[in-house]
Amino acid sequence: MVRLVKKEEKQKKKRGRPPKIIIENQVLITLQYWREYRTYFHIAKEWKVDESTIYRLIKKVEKILIKSGKFNLPGKKELRKSSLENNLVVMDVMESSLEKPKQKQKSFFSGKKKEHTLKTKIIIEQKTRRILCLAHGKGKTHDFKLFKSSGVKFNENRQLIADKGYQGIKKIHRKSETPQKKPQGQDLTKEGEISAKILLAKAIN
Numbered sequence: 001m002v003r004l005v006k007k008e009e010k011q012k013k014k015r016g017r018p019p020k021i022i023i024e025n026q027v028l029i030t031l032q033y034w035r036e037y038r039t040y041f042h043i044a045k046e047w048k049v050d051e052s053t054i055y056r057l058i059k060k061v062e063k064i065l066i067k068s069g070k071f072n073l074p075g076k077k078e079l080r081k082s083s084l085e086n087n088l089v090v091m092d093v094m095e096s097s098l099e100k101p102k103q104k105q106k107s108f109f110s111g112k113k114k115e116h117t118l119k120t121k122i123i124i125e126q127k128t129r130r131i132l133c134l135a136h137g138k139g140k141t142h143d144f145k146l147f148k149s150s151g152v153k154f155n156e157n158r159q160l161i162a163d164k165g166y167q168g169i170k171k172i173h174r175k176s177e178t179p180q181k182k183p184q185g186q187d188l189t190k191e192g193e194i195s196a197k198i199l200l201a202k203a204i205n
Contacts, residue, residue, distance in 0.1 A: 001027045001065060008064045020049060021057065029054065030061040037096045037118060076150075078132050079123065082157040088126040089154070090203045091162045093119050093143045110139035121146050126161070126203065144169065161203045177202075 005023050021029070029043060040058075044051040065071055079089070095117040101108050108116040117139035123132045135150035143165035154160060160176040162169060169176045179199055 001061075001071075004068050004070070005061055005064050020053070021047060026057050026061055030058050033058050035096070037098045039099060073134065074130070074132050076133050076152050079152060079154050079158065082155040086125050086127045087157065088159045088161065088202075089123055089132065090126050091121065091123045091147070091160060091166070093121050093146065093165065095119050095139060106140065108139045113139070115139075119143075119146060121150060123152070148172075161199060 002024050005027060009023065019026070025047075029047065032038060033040075033043060040051045040054045044054045047054070095110055095113055097113070098108070098116055098118055100116050105116065108118070110117040110119075119137045119139060119141055121135040121137070121143070123134075124130065125132055133150075133152060135146060135152065137146040137149070141149075143163075144167070147166065147169070154173050154175075156173075156175070158173075158175060160169070160173055162176060162178050164179050164181050166176070166178050167181055169178065177199055
């Protein structure tokens, strides 16, 4: 990312004063904004610059990276293919905290995190650790509902590992595995615990 931004800057016909924030930190700020979903205001306070400076910087870096075409994900079409070598994929959801929205607050409130969040569904090729596909939703959206609304479909030969939030996915994709869900008011059986550990090891290894 840094190399791409530096190359783009060198190709500029007009060069003004050196930027207050070096290119390495410009990329870092952009990554902070994406990952932590912080406001321009808070990032600007940390780096001791104007909020407008942070806005322009992030937009500039985003534009350069998109233009390069080097960071495009394979997408949903890749999941419809069957690969004998890398046939196992792992699916999970991560949540990023965000400031309390001014409107539609309930739709962003995550019961699990007890705060307002954005959800990102991520599907990874287990062997290569390559990210194949992403989908986004509001904090209140259930993981399984986010999956169904994303329009993702797997090749029938693809093997899928997902967490307990995807109970029932086997009806949609028969080669799916999820840990046994603990019965309400009861403990998980030893067999269920062992099965969950095996599944976790399979997903990691």
